[in-house]
Amino acid sequence: DSGVTQTPKHLITATGQRVTLRCSPRSGDLSVYWYQQSLDQGLQFLIQYYNGEERAKGNILERFSAQQFPDLHSELNLSSLELGDSALYFCASSLGPEKRSEQFFGPGTRLTVL
Amino acid sequence: DAKTTQPTSMDCAEGRAANLPCNHSTISGNEYVYWYRQIHSQGPQYIIHGLKNNETNEMASLIITEDRKSSTLILPHATLRDTAVYYCIVRVPNYGGSQGNLIFGKGTKLSVKP
Numbered sequence: 001d002s003g004v005t006q007t008p009k010h011l012i013t014a015t016g017q018r019v020t021l022r023c024s025p026r027s028g029d030l031s032v033y034w035y036q037q038s039l040d041q042g043l044q045f046l047i048q049y050y051n052g053e054e055r056a057k058g059n060i061l062e063r064f065s066a067q068q069f070p071d072l073h074s075e076l077n078l079s080s081l082e083l084g085d086s087a088l089y090f091c092a093s094s095l096g097p098e099k100r101s102e103q104f105f106g107p108g109t110r111l112t113v114l
Numbered sequence: 115d116a117k118t119t120q121p122t123s124m125d126c127a128e129g130r131a132a133n134l135p136c137n138h139s140t141i142s143g144n145e146y147v148y149w150y151r152q153i154h155s156q157g158p159q160y161i162i163h164g165l166k167n168n169e170t171n172e173m174a175s176l177i178i179t180e181d182r183k184s185s186t187l188i189l190p191h192a193t194l195r196d197t198a199v200y201y202c203i204v205r206v207p208n209y210g211g212s213q214g215n216l217i218f219g220k221g222t223k224l225s226v227k228p
Contacts, residue, residue: 043158048215095214103214
């Protein structure tokens with residue numbers, strides 16, 4: 001158990017819909033990262049937040065957005081969903097008080113768009 | 115981040131040592147070698163990281179060549195539960211909240227066989 005939690009575990013929705021994925025980082029970790037893993041693209045970095053502020057953006061579509069709240073949990077919002085958005089979405093956290101550089105990943109949310 | 119080259123797949127007999135190689139010939143002086151693994155659709159799991167000295171923890175050992183152009187991850191007594199995709203990543207450790215995302219390649223699929 002990495003200490004990172006993600007909800008929901010599975011999500012099935014239809015094209016055009018909007019969903020929200022939630023991540024709670026390890027206690028004390030300030031940085032949250034979102035990654036997408038699809039069959040054809042592998043693990044791809046989407047976006048990073050550090051203590052509430054956006055720090056880096058990767059291959060994140062304009063239809064996707066995220067935020068990190070004062071309690072450090074994060075949400076990834078996916079809108080106008082397309083079939084190709086079906087993937088595993090992982091959240092990772094790092095940089096707690098002990099300043100460890102490695103990232104700890106949650107169990108993921110499996111999104112299926114029908 | 116520097117690029118890495120790993121074999122696509124490897125087999126290992128249960129109870130034997132698994133030696134997973136990684137080439138990173140363009141690694142910079144301040145980049146570390148990190149290893150993560152992903153067991154079937156679970157979140158990636160941090161294993162170990164190092165700069166130039168050999169490192170060992172409860173999971174594995176990391177051997178880095180003197181010129182730092184390659185490294186080997188060693189699982190001393192592989193079990194069936196070690197069957198996973200292993201990713202070698204080189205990066206500058208993120209300690210200050212700046213961009214610190216991981217760039218995953220295709221990794222090595224290790225199959226541990228009874």
